[in-house]
Amino acid sequence: MNSSPLERFPGVFGVGGLLIFLVALSVSLVLPLIAIFGDAEDTATVEDxxxxxxxxxxxxxxEMFPEIFSDIYPEGASPANYADALERGRDLYIENACFQCHTQNVRPFETGYYGAAANPREQNNDLMHPSLIGFRRVGPDLSRYGGTRETQWVVNYLYDPTALVSEAVAMPAYPWFYDEGCDLVVNPDALCxxxxxxxxxxxxxQWLGDYQPIETLEEDTEGETQ
Ligand code: HEC
Structure with a gap:
């Protein structure tokens, strides 16, 4: 009778299958858990x-919105309030699935666009950990977005992207980050x-990219001069 190898050596295939299953389990479950909850002693906290x-x-x-700002944060732009806002901002970035279209990871072959390749140390802080590397890059990488535009520009952009950049049709508008409407098409000078x-x-x-540990920068500079 001509039986298949699977039938002749069921033990070998059984053990092999189990090994492959264990490798898959560790790559897709155990390693990410270690990355998230593992030794995090040197991670910069949001308070830092x-x-x-x-x-x-x-x-x-x-400064731009003193009234609404003091309603939300009576103690003003204090470190504690800034920490709350940053954490909430990251949560909103996740809830609104911004990572579906934006990466926070510069790959080594595209440094011409976004600066030095992503460095794990640069992302070793509570606001970038676990890293939101994203799925697809429909819009630009945002890992070092902060400060590339005036804050006022960003405020209006999220309300109505195409009013500021006519070809930005793939970037959705986010009117729920504003309580009132703001017609930038009729009045381009308006401030939402x-x-x-x-x-x-x-x-x-506007914070993204702000955390640059000194040794990361030194190493990058060394790399360039060699
Ligand atoms: C459906 C895909 C998509 C989603 C979801 C998305 N974006 Fe975008 N985003 C884009 C595209 C495309 C651009 C580039 C548009 C352009 O040319 O200005 C962009 C541009 C940007 C820019 C850069 C603007 C500039 O030129 O300075 C910022 C900042 C931004 N998006 C923030 C966000 C945030 C925050 C969210 C979630 C609340 C988000 N995006 C969700 C597609 C998306």
Whole structure:
């Protein structure tokens, strides 16, 4: 009788199958869990990151919208409030699935667009960990977006992207980050007024890329001169 190898050596195939299953389990479940909950001693906390709100997008927003800002944050642009806003901003970025279209990961062959390739140390902080590397890059990489635009521009952009960049048709508008409408087509000089969520996500976007551990920068510079 001509039986298949599977029938002749069921034990070998059984053990092989189990091994493959264990490898798959560790790659897709155990390793990510270690990455998230593993040794995180040197990770910068949100409080560390928010220790100095001066010059941040959050401080800009406090200046631009004093009334609404003081309703939400009576103590002003303090480090504790900045930390809250940054955390909320990251949550909103996840809830609104911004990562479906934006990466936070610069690959080594595209440094011409976005600067040095992503460095794990640069992302070793609570706001970028676990890393939101994203799925597909429909829009630009945002891992170092902060400060590339004026805060005022970002405020209006999220309300109505095509009003500012006519070809930005793939970037959705996010009117729920604002309590009132704002017609940028009729009045391009208008300043849309964000609500609490709007302030948080804009503060987060303007923060992205702010954390650059000194040794990361030194190493990058060394690499360039060699
Ligand atoms: C369906 C895909 C998609 C989603 C979802 C998306 N974006 Fe975008 N985004 C784009 C595209 C495409 C662009 C580039 C458009 C352009 O040319 O200005 C862009 C551009 C941007 C820019 C850069 C604008 C500039 O030129 O400075 C920012 C910031 C941004 N998006 C933030 C967000 C945030 C925050 C979210 C989630 C709340 C989000 N995006 C969700 C597609 C998307």
């Amino acid at each position: 990151l928010a220790a100095n709100p001066e010059g941040s997008g959050f401080a800009d927003l406090a 007024v964000p609500n609490e969520d709007g302030i948080a996500i804009i503060a987060y976007l």
